Amino acid sequence: MLCHMNGIMFYPLLEEAGDFINSSVRGKKLIICIGLFSVEYLGRSSSNLGLGERVLMVKEDGSVLVHRRVGYEPVNWQPAGCIIRCGVRDGKLLLLSERRRPKEFLKVVFDKVYLITSTSLVDEARFEIGPVENEFYDLLMAHPEYIEEGLRIVSRQKSMPSGIPDFTGKDSKGNYVIIEVKRSMAGVDSVKQLDRYMKSQRGHFRGILCAPSITKSALLILKKKGYDFRRLNLKALSSLVAFKPYEETLDRHLEEGGS
Amino acid sequence: MLCHMNGIMFYPLLEEAGDFINSSVRGKKLIICIGLFSVEYLGRSSSNLGLGERVLMVKEDGSVLVHRRVGYEPVNWQPAGCIIRCGVRDGKLLLLSERRRPKEFLKVVFDKVYLITSTSLVDEARFEIGPVENEFYDLLMAHPEYIEEGLRIVSRQKSMPSGIPDFTGKDSKGNYVIIEVKRSMAGVDSVKQLDRYMKSQRGHFRGILCAPSITKSALLILKKKGYDFRRLNLKALSSLVAFKPYEETLDRHLEEGGS
DNA sequence: GCCTAGGTCCCGTAT
């Protein structure tokens, strides 16, 4: 019907909506449903929500969200991994979501379905936290204290794997240092990379691996080789990013009165 | 168009979608939009999400949710109280959500809008939640038989970790007992807590850990230390309050194994 | 306004 859409129905009969949901669940689609329904929850706690108009979202991984008119948080939910069952009973459309451990149940009872749609979303993008690539190294270049207090950057390698370390520098005691930076958790491979750089150098160098976190095994090898781990505070680093571009975009819109 | 619906559009031009969003925001409607877009966030932290098909929800209180194919949690969001601005810029539809305190920005950049709908949800129902914290202990205080038949409560500790057990009491045989209560599955930490209370007492006391369930390892340690586990029947306990979440419908449905 | 505690927290990693 629509590109990437499985379909959409307006004011379906409850039987139709039930079939639609069941086939969408089987087809691993994301379901969005606006309707008049009540909700019961039973598990670690229990809750009851009377009849009202809300939005129900069911994802392909079995997660369920019930959203009311307002509020960031869903009023009722079920995390991923639940089993969804759906069907008409006593003139109402029932959707039951069961979680195995801990044992929890979410029951949605529809009086009316206004709109229901299911889609297969294509979304391969990686979610990156912290400043983006370029910005990231620029920030560290400008603020080496986020790697280590008293550090001065001497050289920087822009492009990727080339046998040249991300940074070289001089620490507060005058030692030359080779720095390997990771934007996410460092593993054994990160240590190996640093180690390659270190071995390709002559003279005395300190080796620093700088990342938001590090696996136990990687830290073990790192220590054994006599290198240092420096924890990188992504959140603090993010705070260095200027708000300006955002504010400008917003301002421009305001001046021009929206679209 | 639809009952309670402000409208719906399929494959609108970005300009049309922008106008639609702006009028919906002004009209305090809930907006759901399925499209191809990227997301940037900047504030307490920062994040970047490349192009992909997702669901955007904007509520009348200014809360914003971006949901991907899977996962209970929104990949990006903005809590209630944000200012929404929207318009076309450089051939893309931009939606900016600004939070004042803390200063945070969420930027959604649409390449395509597949479906957009806005609705005024009528929902006056009260959300009732089952026994929570205080209420829970109130119930047990009033009905110690749900911990153990013949038990009488002697003392109760309201506030949290203080070296004082949840309850002390006297059992049907006249033994003094120390009772640690958990609302959800008890773990090793629960046993440790009970153990601390027991060791800080002089004289002969029975130790009782009372919870809906207990982990294998915790039960092992508990037994080894000579304490008792008492299964707490949440269902029965809940039936004591005005709101009865464990009513027939859900149970019946479960017994019958769904539709 | 700031701070604290609770949550059906959820979600990851380590054990």
Add this chain to the structure above:
DNA sequence: ATACGGGGCCTAGGC
């Protein structure tokens, strides 16, 4: 499997 810590946690209540 369970235990533990972090989160842009969010939210409500206290001061």
